[in-house]
Structures are given as C-alpha cells and as structure tokens.
Amino acid sequence: MDYTILVGGAAGQGIETVVLLLEKTIKRSGYEVFTYKNYMSMVRGGHNFMQVRFSDEPVYTYSSKLDMIFALTEETIDYHGDRLKENGVIIADDEIFPDMDICHLPLAKASRDSGNQKTFPTVGFGAIVKIFGMDIGIAEQVVKENFSGKILEVNLNALKWGYSLVDERQKLPGKKDERIIINGNQALALGAIAAGVKFYCGYPMTPSTSVMSYISSKASEMGIVVDQIEDEVGALNMALGAAYAGVRAMTGSSGGGFALMCEAMSLAGILETPVVIVNAQRPGPATGLSTRTEQGDLRFVIHAGHGEFPKMVIALRNPEDAFYQTARAFNIAEKYQIPVVLMTEEYLTDYMITTEPFDFNKVTIERHITDPADLPEGRYKRYMYTYSGVSPRLIPGRSGDKTVLVDSHEHNEFGNIDESVETRVNMMKKRMRKLESIKEDLQEPCYFGAEHPEELMVAFGATWGALKEAVEELNRSGEKAGALVYGDIWPFPTKLLNSFGKKAVNIITVEQNFTGQLESLIKEHTDLRTSGNIRKYDGRAINGEEIVQSYYNLKAKKL
Secondary structure (H helix, E strand, C coil), X not given: CEEEEEEEEEECCCHHXXXXXXXHHHHHCCCEEEEEEECCCCCCEEEEEEXXXXXXXXXXXXXXXXXEEEEXXXXXXXXXXXXXXXXEEEEEECCCCCCCCCEEECHHHHXXXXXXXXXXXXXXXXXXXXXXCCCHXXXXXXXXHHCCHHHHHHHHHXXXXXXXXXXXXXXXXXXXXXXXXEEHHHHHHHHHHHCCCCEEEECCCCCCHHHHHHHHHCHHHHCCEXXXXXCHHHHHHHHHHHHHCCCXXXXXXXXXXXXXXXXXXXXXXXXXXXXXXXXXXXXCCCCCCCCCCCCCCHHHHHCCCCCCCCCEEEECCCHHHXXXXXXXXXXXXXXXXXXXXXXXXXHHHHCEEEECCXXXXXXXXXXXXXXXXXXXXXXXXCCCCCCCCCCCCCCCCCCCCCCCCCCCCCXXXXXXXXXXXXXXXXXXXXXXXXXXXXXXXXXXXXXXXXCCCXXXXXXXXXXXXXXXXXXXXXXXXXXXXXXXXXXXXXXXXXXXXHHHHCCCCEEEEEECCCCCXXXXXXXXXXXXXXXXXXECCCCCCCCHHHHHHHHHHHHHCCC
C-alpha cells in the first residue's frame, strides 16, 4: 500500500491543522509517513498545500500522484485535479464546484452544527479517517492532545460529524507504532542539544527560524542560553564570543543572513575559535523565494569569508543524518578550532518523516581544551606552531596564570599583532595545515544501488530521499543504477567517487541549482567527466518520479 492525501487551500484556512492530526493518526496506526509542505510567503490568502504520503514500507520523498484531495478552495482542484489517480477521490464542501463529479460533503454545515464554524478542517479530518478506515479512537486521542478547554469539545464533535458523513472505502489494519515523526530542523536542534550546545543566537529568517524556536523550547530544561539578535552580523560575533569563553556555541540563518556573517566567518578563521553555523538554503538572489527550496549556496558557503582559512562544510541529507551530523559538527569544530557550516535546505527543514528513534548513546561529546598544567612554563602561546596546525586552547578565567590573547589582526604565536613576513608565512601555513588533518575525519558520500553501477548518480544534501526511491525504481526496471550522495562536501572527498566513477558508463549529477555547483566541484577535484545532469531550480523539491523521468529523457538523447 502507498497512499498520498493532498490538503490544499489558502493560508489561514487550517491546512496545517488537518495535516498535523492526519500524520499523527496515521503514524500511531503503525505506518510510515512523509509530509511535504508547499506554502507561499503570506499570512493569508494565496494557494498552499500539504501532502501526506503513507505506506507500510519506508517512504523517503513525496509522490506526484494523489489518492485523495481535500480541497478547501476551488484553486486546489484547478491546480491538482489532474494529478489524481484513476480511482482517486476529491472531497470538498458542497458549495465548492457543485457541478463537478466529486465527493460533495456538507462540511461547512457540519462545522456549524458541531458548535464552531472554525472546526471546518476537523470535519474534513473526520471524513478522511472514515474513508481510509482508520481507528477513530486513535483520531480522538490525537484531537484531545492538540486542543483543550471549550475548543476541545467542539473539535471532538466536528471529528464525529465528519466521520458520519461518508462510507469506509478501505480498511487500514493497525500495526505497532515504533517510530518517531520529525522534521529536519527539529532533528538538527536535537543534535545540537545532544552535543552539549550552551549558547544559540540568531535573527529569525525562514527556513532556519525553527531551529532557534526548538532549542528555545528546551533551553530552561537543558541549561541553554538562547538570544534573538538584532541582525546576523551580531549573531555570529556573539557566538564567537561565547565560544571564546569556552561554551559550545551555534548560530544559524538562511542565505541572506549567512551573507551578513561572512566577515565574522573570517574572524572565526583567524581567531581559530570553534563555532557551528547553520545555513538553511532557499532560492535567491536577495529575498528570492523565501518559503521555497534550493541548493544554490554550495559554492558560496565553501568560499564564504574573505581571505584563506580552513573550514568544514557538511550537507545534511535527512532528519536522522541531521541529528548525528550536527552532534559530530561540534566535535570537529572544537578538535580543529574551525567554523563548521551545516548546509540544509527548506525542503529538509520542513518535511516530516517517520524514522527510527535517535540513539543518544551514540553521541559523544569530545571537548578539546588544554589543561594549563600541561603547558610549559612561561607565556602561553595561543597560536603555537604545530605539525597538525592545531594549537593548545585555554579558556579565559580557567587558565591559571596564563593570559589568553586573541586578535583579528595577523599575530604571532602569543597572540600579539605581528606584520612581519616570517610570521605571516608561518601562520598561514599553520592554519592551512588543518585542512590536511581534517581529511582524516572526512566521511565519504553514502552509496546505495547496484553493486557495480553502470549509471552513477551523484548528489548532495536532501536529494538523498528522492534518489533513494529513483535508484530503486530504475533497478527494478532493469537498469544498473547507483547513487553517491555527499554529506561531508568540503574539503571534497574523492575516494568513492573515483572508485565508482571510473567504472561507470555514465555519471549524472542531480542537484537543485542552475549552474551545476556539485558538477563543477567534481571537474575541479577529479579527472572524471559527467555524461549529463538533472537540475531543478524552480523552488520546488525534486522527487523520485522526476529523477526517473529525467534519466530516461537523457537516455533517449543517448547519454
């Protein structure tokens, strides 16, 4: 079984309420859930929709084909009616498209009869529960957890009204509920909390804001300071101040806010202060499409900051990956005293998916702070020349009789300003040696597909789920396909890429940007040449069906 329900209408009509109730009810019935959001940057009006896909097998992305449409507006049917499967159903209030051959229900009347006309979405939810044969007891419990007071009773009435309006079309047998349901930003925030973050600051910017919101919701319980700053310039500078003082610090924004952090990125580089930064990508330039998705910041993030200094960039692939990689990022930042940038994208930040519960026991907190007693007598060399490029790090106030000097100017081993040629050359070599050390901790891209792929697809970040389903479908159809999906992307790992790429017949890059930024990295760092590419840059996430179709289009043109 594999079903997709689309709920569409205008902002402010309760789409999110319906979907929240649905995904929780389906998940508690023991099924895999994937919820995809597509919304405009307005509080009221416009056309928004959300899709809930569920199955008895794991699902990794959304589907273009629909089994049901719950239409709150006429536009929903206009925009999505042609995506309905042959035996699909559209449910709508009997006042919407009265002449169409759809399932007309007296939803508005039922919501008034339930005691509150604002319960219109809950009436529709009740109808959906009945049509798919879900357990109304589970649905009632979900409603009780999401409403309270007087509004609880009217929503329970609305659920029952909706349930009574339709006949059951199929029966979903209940299963054991063993999974969690979570989105990318929640997972990322949990990873930071597990890693021991103690200071998070930022300025709200879609789609990064919910990272700060989630950490803030746990701040008192976990002893974390969360501060909303006046702008992103101040955000990274404050995070660096907290890190200098010895706590694990983090900030985040989207591309426009990350652009304002670039000067402080360079400051992190020369101070050699560990910090973790989130860049939740959305389409630019400038404001672009503020609630849509893209992978257009890859080159920008890799080269962010003036001057040359080491950094690490990790592209997050799915919520599970976001949890563990975020926790790992703090250890790497501290081990090498560098900024680590976590790249995510609106699609991953917002979609909800069922996954295995995260294992907090797998997260290790590796502090890399020097004991003053282990240092030689005399002045403390904060920027001591070392083979690895990493110098001993002390924390002000916890450094005994040692003074911790740092400076944004070029400096000598002690931290004093020094503009001599010898110091400049030696400091540059020291800092950049970290890049070689970092390579020891690099993770190669994850691979899935045929053991010896002839068709190798290469991607990064949140295209992981779409590729997972696309490769499975291609191999069922007789192709020998495989995919490499990058997480660690700077410094750029090449071992697996060379191993698979040199044996593959075709190499196809899959990315959500116009210029092929991953493809350019491959050409820059390997001798491999791609046979074709699949690019999508309209602000909407690519799915597995689109990748399969694009692959066959390329094949028809004789790759």
